[in-house]
Amino acid sequence: RGPGWRFLDLGRRLERALHLISLLRGSRLAETDPLDEYRVVPVLEVLLELGESVLTYRRLYYTPPQTSSVLDLLLLDDSNPRSLRFQLDAMSQHLQALPDAPGPMAAARAPAVAARAVVEQAIGSLLVPFTQHPEALGPALSHLANALPEVSNLLAHAYFSHAFARSA
Secondary structure (H helix, E strand, O other): OOHHHHHHHHHHHHHHHHHHHHHHHHHOHHHOOOOOHHHHHHHHHHHHHHOOOHHHHHHHOOOOOOHHHHHHHHHHOOOOOOOHHHHHHHHHHHHHHOOOOOOOOHHHHHHHHHHHHHHHHHHHHHHHHHHHOHHHHHHHHHHHHHHOHHHHHHHHHHHHOOOOOOOO
């Protein structure tokens, strides 16, 4: 598969990641008391349905939806092709496999390298709050929602911009 397919799949992965982030932010799980089953369980069921992970959840967990297991499946499970971690890992692999950006400058590849750094930082920032401080999930998702579109901007600048800086 060529670079065109990589760009297409990169865009698809980026959109899926941003969609999942917006779903989780919109659910306001970070603001809900996890012990309040009457309010949490319906939200978790909707998240699993919208995240296309109901069957996966039922196969892995034999319990009604619980906040920690649903978030683990939707955010961190690298074997779930709908999880945020899976999307970020796939984006990172595509970024590493892209050819050098065209242009007269040797630093033209720098935006793709910066895009890869954004994705790697997103993976790291996702793991720390969830495993150590679940209440920090909301700010971490907000940070990701702001940082991930920069990947698209950096790639557009590196590969699709027809204006090149002139060296002095």
